[in-house]
Amino acid sequence: MANLFMIGSATDVMLERLGEKFTIHRASDMDDPQAWLDENGAGVDYVATNGHDGVKPAFMAALPNLKAISCYGVGYDAIDTNAAREKGVVVTHTPNVLNAEVATTAVMLMMVCYRELLRDDAYVRAGRWEKEGNAPLTRSVDGQTVGILGLGRIGQAIADKLAPFDTTVVYHSRSPKDVDYKYYSNLVDMARDVDVLICITPGGPSTNKIVNREVMDALGPQGTLINVSRGSVVDEDALIAALQDGRLGWAGLDVFVEEPKVPEALRKLDNVVLLPHVGSATVETRAAMGALTVDNLLQHLKDGTVISPVPECADM
Ligand code: NAP
Numbered sequence: 001m002a003n004l005f006m007i008g009s010a011t012d013v014m015l016e017r018l019g020e021k022f023t024i025h026r027a028s029d030m031d032d033p034q035a036w037l038d039e040n041g042a043g044v045d046y047v048a049t050n051g052h053d054g055v056k057p058a059f060m061a062a063l064p065n066l067k068a069i070s071c072y073g074v075g076y077d078a079i080d081t082n083a084a085r086e087k088g089v090v091v092t093h094t095p096n097v098l099n100a101e102v103a104t105t106a107v108m109l110m111m112v113c114y115r116e117l118l119r120d121d122a123y124v125r126a127g128r129w130e131k132e133g134n135a136p137l138t139r140s141v142d143g144q145t146v147g148i149l150g151l152g153r154i155g156q157a158i159a160d161k162l163a164p165f166d167t168t169v170v171y172h173s174r175s176p177k178d179v180d181y182k183y184y185s186n187l188v189d190m191a192r193d194v195d196v197l198i199c200i201t202p203g204g205p206s207t208n209k210i211v212n213r214e215v216m217d218a219l220g221p222q223g224t225l226i227n228v229s230r231g232s233v234v235d236e237d238a239l240i241a242a243l244q245d246g247r248l249g250w251a252g253l254d255v256f257v258e259e260p261k262v263p264e265a266l267r268k269l270d271n272v273v274l275l276p277h278v279g280s281a282t283v284e285t286r287a288a289m290g291a292l293t294v295d296n297l298l299q300h301l302k303d304g305t306v307i308s309p310v311p312e313c314a315d316m
């Protein structure tokens with residue numbers, strides 16, 4: 001049987017299917033995964049990992065005969081795909097099967113911010129409704145202008161989910177897409193014109209802190225920032241300062257710079273909604289992601305091809 005090194009968690013179904021064709025070596029069962037790899041890495045054929053853990057350079061160096069890395073997630077910024085490609089290692093990910101779920105998370109975060117669901121839930125639980133009367137009014141989602149930073153697979157799904165709310169969708173990415181929404185070549189200009197900015201680009205060097213102080217100030221005190229992309233896309237220190245100063249109105253965040261650590265200053269603010277990176281985390285969507293993660297490995301084992309390579313490995 002081929003040897004599979006598994007980083008991070010997997011569903012029972014994934015483990016069952018993989019166990020039929022691979023000998024699975026789980027990093028989570030090892031006291032020192034690096035030491036295990038240094039000793040046994042030459043015998044490892046495949047790696048299964050996820051978008052958060054990726055594959056550390058030191059792990060890669062200890063895997064001279066690796067054939068493929070299957071990532072349980074669409075974002076693969078934690079994997080050095082160029083280094084993998086140079087070694088002849090194909091990297092796969094799980095595009096499309098999570099579009100709807102992550103889009104729901106983005107829209108849900110926007111709604112929770114606008115309609116102050118957390119505040120009002122706390123209001124009822126604390127008995128304040130009875131004592132103080134009706135809660136203060138909130139803001140309507142309907143009719144807002146929403147700027148999508150990264151109109152790719154998930155960005156388009158977000159735009160589709162927003163349509164029934166009569167929102168005006170505009171977008172920024174490096175190049176215009178074949179869509180009817182207004183395109184902004186400049187992110188600050190877009191931020192100035194929108195009520196809500198939703199970030200859904202990949203992470204990595206090209207998007208590092210592109211949502212900076214200038215963008216947040218352009219979004220302004222009545223603006224809402226939603227981040228379901230990667231923590232690295234937003235300058236977290238600038239975000240905390242903008243929210244504390246009231247230069248930015250609200251933020252709904254699923255992702256953070258140093259997950260699972262979330263800065264204390266952010267946790268203290270009541271104009272933010274914080275989620276523990278659960279954009280795709282439903283039973284249904286994780287099953288679909290898990291199936292594709294496993295299918296990529298099984299197909300490579302069978303005939304050396306894969307179903308969903310990352311773009312950098314598409315011609316391998
Ligand atoms: P995708 O289809 O590749 O779309 C990415 C979009 O970002 C494209 O429109 C791209 O357009 C744009 N983009 C890339 N680099 C950019 C830059 N430097 N500046 C501006 N725009 C840029 O990817 P997807 O499948 O929608 O996934 C997007 C990302 O969502 C993933 O990579 C992952 O980080 C994140 N994600 C998060 C969760 C979660 O649980 N929170 C779940 C799934 C995915 P251009 O190339 O024209 O710039």
Ligand code: 8YV
Pocket residue numbers: 050051052072073074075076098277279280
């Ligand atoms: C996962 C994600 O939570 O697909 C992505 O890019 O961020 C999420 O779906 C992540 O891959 C960790 O498993």
